[in-house]
Amino acid sequence: MTSTSDKLTVRVWRGAADGEFRAYDVPRLPSQTVLDVVTHIQRAIDPNLSYRFACRVGMCGSCAMSVNGVARWTCRTHVDKVVDGNGELELGPLRNLPVIKDLVCDMRSFFDKWASARGYFHPTRNRTDDLERISPTSRARKRADAGVECIGCGVCYSSCDVVSWRPDYLGPAALNRAWTLINDVRDGGRAERIAAVAGDSGCHACHTHISCTERCPKGISPTASIAGLKRATALAALKGEL
Amino acid sequence: MNKAWRSRNHPAYWAFIVHRLSGLLLVLFLPFHFWALGRALHGAAAMDGFLRWTDQPLVKFAELGLVVLLGAHFTGGVRLLMLEFLDWREWQKALLAVATVVTVAIGIVFLVHVA
Numbered sequence: 001m002t003s004t005s006d007k008l009t010v011r012v013w014r015g016a017a018d019g020e021f022r023a024y025d026v027p028r029l030p031s032q033t034v035l036d037v038v039t040h041i042q043r044a045i046d047p048n049l050s051y052r053f054a055c056r057v058g059m060c061g062s063c064a065m066s067v068n069g070v071a072r073w074t075c076r077t078h079v080d081k082v083v084d085g086n087g088e089l090e091l092g093p094l095r096n097l098p099v100i101k102d103l104v105c106d107m108r109s110f111f112d113k114w115a116s117a118r119g120y121f122h123p124t125r126n127r128t129d130d131l132e133r134i135s136p137t138s139r140a141r142k143r144a145d146a147g148v149e150c151i152g153c154g155v156c157y158s159s160c161d162v163v164s165w166r167p168d169y170l171g172p173a174a175l176n177r178a179w180t181l182i183n184d185v186r187d188g189g190r191a192e193r194i195a196a197v198a199g200d201s202g203c204h205a206c207h208t209h210i211s212c213t214e215r216c217p218k219g220i221s222p223t224a225s226i227a228g229l230k231r232a233t234a235l236a237a238l239k240g241e242l
Numbered sequence: 243m244n245k246a247w248r249s250r251n252h253p254a255y256w257a258f259i260v261h262r263l264s265g266l267l268l269v270l271f272l273p274f275h276f277w278a279l280g281r282a283l284h285g286a287a288a289m290d291g292f293l294r295w296t297d298q299p300l301v302k303f304a305e306l307g308l309v310v311l312l313g314a315h316f317t318g319g320v321r322l323l324m325l326e327f328l329d330w331r332e333w334q335k336a337l338l339a340v341a342t343v344v345t346v347a348i349g350i351v352f353l354v355h356v357a
C-alpha cells in the first residue's frame with residue numbers, strides 16, 4: 001500500500017438529477033478498489049445507497065461510475081491509482097445518462113442507440129449450411145477483432161462531449177458495434193447499417209476528441225471504428241448506394 | 243467542486259480545443275485580411291503606406307501569432323484527415339507530436355525570416 005492515510009473521505013452523489021454529494025469516511029485498505037469503497041458504504045454506513053455491480057472482475061460492464069470526474073469501471077480501478085493527494089474520492093453517476101438514484105443511471109437510451117445503429121447480427125445462413133470459414137489474418141477479421149470485446153459499460157458514452165452536445169448522437173459504443181458487424185463477412189445487414197450510421201446523428205457527428213478511446217477500460221478504440229464508418233459511408237455515397 | 247473537466251484532460255482533447263480556437267481566431271482575422279488586400283484598390287501609395295505600417299515590431303509580433311495560428315490549424319486539419327481517411331494505426335499521439343513540432347517550426351522559420 002502506497003498511501004499515507006488510513007482513511008478515505010468519499011463524496012458520493014445522493015439522489016437523482018437534483019441530488020447532492022454526501023461525504024463518508026471509509027477505512028483505507030491495501031489493494032482496495034473503488035467498488036470495494038462503495039460496497040463498504042452501503043453495507044456498513046448507509047444501506048440506502050443504490051449502485052450496480054455484478055461480476056466484480058471486469059466482464060459484465062455494470063459498475064461504471066464517475067470517479068473524481070472521470071468515467072471508469074470501478075471493480076478494476078484501484079483506489080491508489082485515482083485518489084486525490086488529500087485522500088479524497090468523488091463518486092458520481094455516469095454523465096450523459098438520466099440518473100435514477102445515487103450511482104444508478106437509466107441505460108435505456110445507451111442500448112436503444114445500439115439498436116438504432118443496427119448493432120445486431122443479421123444472419124445469412126441457416127443451421128443446415130456449412131460454417132463460414134474466416135481467416136484469422138484477414139483484414140476484416142482483424143478489424144472486427146479490434147472492437148469486439150466491448151462489454152457495454154457506457155464509459156465511452158459518458159466521456160463523449162458530442163453525446164452531451166447533441167443527445168441524438170448514436171455514440172461511440174453503438175458505432176463501434178456497427179463497425180464490427182460491417183466487418184463480419186457472415187452478416188447480411190450491411191446496406192441498412194451503413195444507412196443507419198450515415199445520418200446527422202451517426203458517425204459524421206464525431207469530432208474526433210478521442211475521449212472514448214482514452215477512457216475505454218478494455219483498450220478498444222471506438223474512434224478508429226468511427227473513422228472506419230466515415231470511410232465506408234463516404235465510399236457508399238460515392239457509389240450511389242446511400 | 244465539479245471535477246467533470248478532468249475527463250477532458252488528455253492530449254487529443256487539447257488538440258481539439260487548439261484546432262477550434264485557432265479556427266475561430268482566423269475567422270475573426272479574415273475581414274481585416276480582406277480589408278488590407280482592398281487597400282490595393284486605392285492605388286499603390288495607399289497599399290505601400292499600409293505595408294510600411296506592417297513593418298512595425300508590434301505588428302510583426304502579431305503576424306507571428308497569426309502564422310502560428312495558421313500552422314496549428316493546418317497541421318491539426320491534416321492530422322484529422324490522416325486519422326479519418328488512412329487506416330488506423332496506434333499513431334494518433336505521434337501525429338499530435340508531429341503537428342505540434344511542425345507548428346513550432348513554422349513559427350521559428352517566420353521569426354528567422356523576419357529577423
